[in-house]
Amino acid sequence: MIERIIIAGSGGQGVMLLGKVLAQTAMLEGKQVTWFPAYGPEVRGGTSHCMVTISDQEIGSPYITEADTLIILNHPSLEKFKGMIKNKGLLILNSSLAKIDADVKKKILQFPFTDIAIRLGNIKVANMVALGCFVAAKKIIKVKNILKVFKSIAPTGNLKILEVNQQALKEGLRLNHD
């Protein structure tokens, strides 16, 4: 098994964190994993991305040229990365901020992650809605382990942050994948 995932959005949308949660969960499950960020000057705004590879064998380059899955949170990132998905790959798209027409070459799941996050009361958790969507579609890591990772990285003493992230993950898991 090898799963190569590119996660992209605008700086500040939490794409790095999404990737790290994926990577930490995979590590917890004893899988091989690499997390590789774009390390340009982007901090806020612009596009930001990271690449996560999860495998049961030694991983070569952490740099992904052909992704099994693209998780895209805004339109500029879609433009930048849509060519980097492999044939029949999965595109998970934040339809609140980007749109794409159906395409026979890839499987597309588009949902309004940002709108869902706003409804939950925190726009910043759109990334975790997208994570839920990914995990439901590709069952390569377990939800209970993601929750463990949430607990380990949440700022201590701020239960609210932890709760809203858990809710966002659940919303994502519940999205219709048919």
Added chain:
Amino acid sequence: MEKIFKRCQSLYDVPTHYCPGCGHGIAHRLVAEVVDELDIREKTIGIAPVGCAVVAYDYWNFDCSEAAHGRALAVATAIKRVHPQNVVFTYQGDGDLAAIGTNETIHAANRGENLSVVFINNAVYGMTGGQLAPTTLLGQKTSTSIEGREKKAHGYPLKISEMLALLPGVCYIERVSLQSPPEVLKAKRAIKQAFENQINNLGFSLVEILSPCPTYWGLSPKESLDWIRDVMQKEFPLGRIK
């Protein structure tokens, strides 16, 4: 019979390599006397520069390190931070401290490193053969300012001590001279002050010493001392700067 003058314990009993009339020998001795008087020989660490005083560690009888040209204060910063209980000083010429090492000088001073600096200003590069120094006076002839230092071509004599005095991290700066025996005694007092400041954890102290270089000034030793008094001290006035 009472002995009233002797070699310092902090100086080895060896002749120095300096030219006749050079100020380095006097300045080395002043440092050694201060170290002896403060009874800190066994905790002193000196940093020798690149320049005429590069082998100062052949004359001083305490721990010493060499430093690359201009980097003495970076080296000293680290040694003092690793061994805060030791007394660490740098001994640097004008080219070392105020040209190639200006950045290290300013930043060590600005961090308020608890160090003592003995800064030898002889307005010329000695070891490399008498080139223009940052402190060379206007009109002064050197091998790279053949017609004399000219402000349009070479800029002005750099008053690094006055510049450093602006920094809040700096505790003490004084300019002294080796021009006459009374001035030499004042120079020693200033060096002692700089070392005492460090022992009392007061921060960055620097003593600028106007020092003769008869060889590259083209003067006799006696004329060199007069030149310090009559010319150099006008551009670089003596006294406490901070």
Added chain:
Amino acid sequence: MKILLSGNEAIAQGAIQAGCSFYAGYPITPQNEIIAYMAKHMPSSRTGVCRTGKGQSQGVFIQAESELAAINMVYGASAAGARAMTSSSSPGISLMQEGISYIAGSQLPAVIVNIMRGGPGLGNIAPAQSDYFQATRSGGHGDYHLIVLAPACVQEAYDLTQTGFDLADRYRVPVMILGDGILGQMMEPVQLSTKKIKVSLAKSWALDGCQGRKPNIIKSFFLREGALEDANLKLQKNYAIIQQKETRYEGLFLSDAKVILVAYGTMARIAKSAISQLRSAGKKIGLIRPISLWPFPQQPFSIKNSRVKYLVLEMSYGQMLEDVRLAVGGRREVEFLGRSGGGVPSEEQIINKVKKIL
């Protein structure tokens, strides 16, 4: 327990685990996580004040005013007996070369980390391996060497940094940890050491005041006729011992390989992926991964099979290639595939090249 760390963080944590008590650095991408990690985790880094009376302070962190200052601070700290480290990336390492030469000439131990980026000049911040010559050929002036260690994964970055401090102290030489932007930025699980943090060896040559002993002098200046040659011969003798004892490499499928890929660091990871594809297609491909770049491992190149060919892979236009050619000594064919300036040879490019050679 494993934790997820970037290569940069693992190097910093490895240094702390090895008892590094002095760090000075200057920010430059892509190694900024090292300086930030050291600032956060060096014990008593904010004050730098000794808590232990006579003896070394608990740990000192300094953000230097330049790479020149940083390397000379490392020189000073090492002269004072501390386990000292700095880190930078290619242009910053160029600035440090004079200081590294002084450290080597003064026989001081130190660890210098270079997380390489593209050059020449300001280049870019993309990963590269184009400082191999600078690292292995004494990048500063004079006849000297660094021990150069090249980790290929984050765990190895953590482990080799600790090894680096031990080697530096044992041989009184500067050690370079040579990685690239991918290794520095990439996160992987790391098994942290549970060993107690090492206390550095007593260093009788270090500067701490001449109480009860003759003064110590740290210097690389030998003006008397013949003195520098004597000092240099002493260094060379030390280098000969290091060459004998401290070569490190990983070899894969060397017994049956028809083509042997030679790659280090990040490039070796990609080579391994290519090999696993090629071998599952029945192609007999092997790998030599030098871990110490200086001393360069000669031994694995003495393979008897006279038809074996080598393919050197680098993120440069052919630098380690020269060492491979020297090791092979003209007895076998040596091919090359390399890209630079942010380009990284891909699995596909490697496979195509191998097929051509076979």
